[in-house]
Amino acid sequence: MENPNGSELIDAHIAQSFIAIYPTLLNLLFVILLILGGSFLGGYAKWSRSTEEKGGIPFKNILFGAAASFMCVPFFSSVIHIDYQSIILPIEAGKSAIFVQQALLLVSVSGIASYLGYALLDGIADKVLQQEIKKESEERKAQDEKIFSQNNSLRAEVLYLKAVTNTESAEKTGSKNLLEEALRCINEALAIYSENKSSPEYDKSRVYKGYILKRLGRIPEALEIVNEQIAAGRTTPITLFNKACYLYLLQKEKQDGFDQIKTLIRQAITLETNDNELKQKQLRLKNKIKEDGEPDLKGLFNELERAEIGELECGKPS
Incomplete structure (x- = not known):
């Protein structure tokens, strides 16, 4: 007995693969025919309603209806849950009613998609566009908030350092104006840091404000700040x-x-x-x-x- 050569084995493998996918291709063709049938009905109905002249076959309407159907039916299928598993040839025993129901549902959806045409495509496109705009808007908002927070933190840090510099200069020169400017800076920094009163920056700024108030002779106010810090567990x-x-x-x-x-x-x-x-x-x-x-x-x-x-x-x- 002769052994088959390599080319014969490859041909046999291809043939087996084709036989395996043949039922799938057949069912895909069947579903396409159902969609085309529905789109024909929808396109023809649209043409019949919108034109007074009934001569000739409305190829343009039918082609547009078919295009609309193929684009919209998958979208509708996810909403109304067409059971493609039931639209399979050959029909399983006892499932004829389900097969007919799902097949007619697919034809109906295809016809509706074909009939509504432009409005459906515009609606789906608008929905997708709105989702993209919303997503982009949320991402941009989050990015803007992050940038704003970073800018605020940087500004607060600069104000704190400016307060320290002015206080040190005031101690060397005896300038009350510099101390007042330092107090203004530390108050602005605290207004920013107060968004997170548990942060080390907020505590540090509060303590330094007390130091500035002491240098201004406003010691009871400075003591009040430090008492509040201690009472808060800091x-x-x-x-x-x-x-x-x-x-x-x-x-x-x-x-x-x-x-x-x-x-x-x-x-x-x-x-x-x-x-x-x-x-x-x-x-x-x-x-x-x-x-x-x-x-x-x-x-x-x-x-x-x-x-x-x-x-x-x-x-x-x-």
């Missing part, structure tokens, strides 16, 4: 230290209440933290007290107390 070495400074400036003329202030200073230096940056701030505060280098606290501690504070360990409660 207790840091800086807020505790600043509160001690503001209280001392208010009470040093009375020569009373210094024990509370000294306690606040010790708490600021020993407030428990594992943050190295905060520990560095605590170390700077401790050295200021140890060397009597904080102008706002001049005269608060005696030499023995300053030495005792110099022995405190930063970041660890005593």
Whole structure:
């Protein structure tokens, strides 16, 4: 017995593949014929209604109707759920009624698409266009909001830095106008940062506003800010230290209440933290007290107390 050669095997494989897809092609052709039949009816009905002269076959209307049907029927099928699985030849036993129902439904939809023609295509195109416009509009809106937020954040940062620069210049020159300008800048920065009051930038700006108010002699307002920060759970070495400074400036003329202030200073230096940056701030505060280098606290501690504070360990409660 002779073995088949390579070309015969290929031919056999092609033949088997064609036999396998033949029923599918047959059913596709059948569906196309149903759509064409419906589009013919719709196109003819449109022509019959819109023209007074009935001579000749309306090829133009029928061709346009067919084009409209092939473009619109898939769209309608997704809405009314034509069951193409039921429009299969040969008809399965017991499913003749479903076959007829779905076939007629397809013809009907094709006819409607063909009859309505321009309006349907314009409607579908308009719907798709509106969806694209809406999507693009939402994307552009999100992008604009992101850009606006970034610009606002940048502006707030510039205003904060300007406030710091003006305050430092005011301390060197004694200019009250520069301090007023610094206060204006920090208020503008706070107005932007207030959109997210839990942000570190908002806290930092609030603390610095208190510092500016202190330099302007508006110490009760500065103390109010730092008290609000502490009451809100934002207790840091800086807020505790600043509160001690503001209280001392208010009470040093009375020569009373210094024990509370000294306690606040010790708490600021020993407030428990594992943050190295905060520990560095605590170390700077401790050295200021140890060397009597904080102008706002001049005269608060005696030499023995300053030495005792110099022995405190930063970041660890005593």
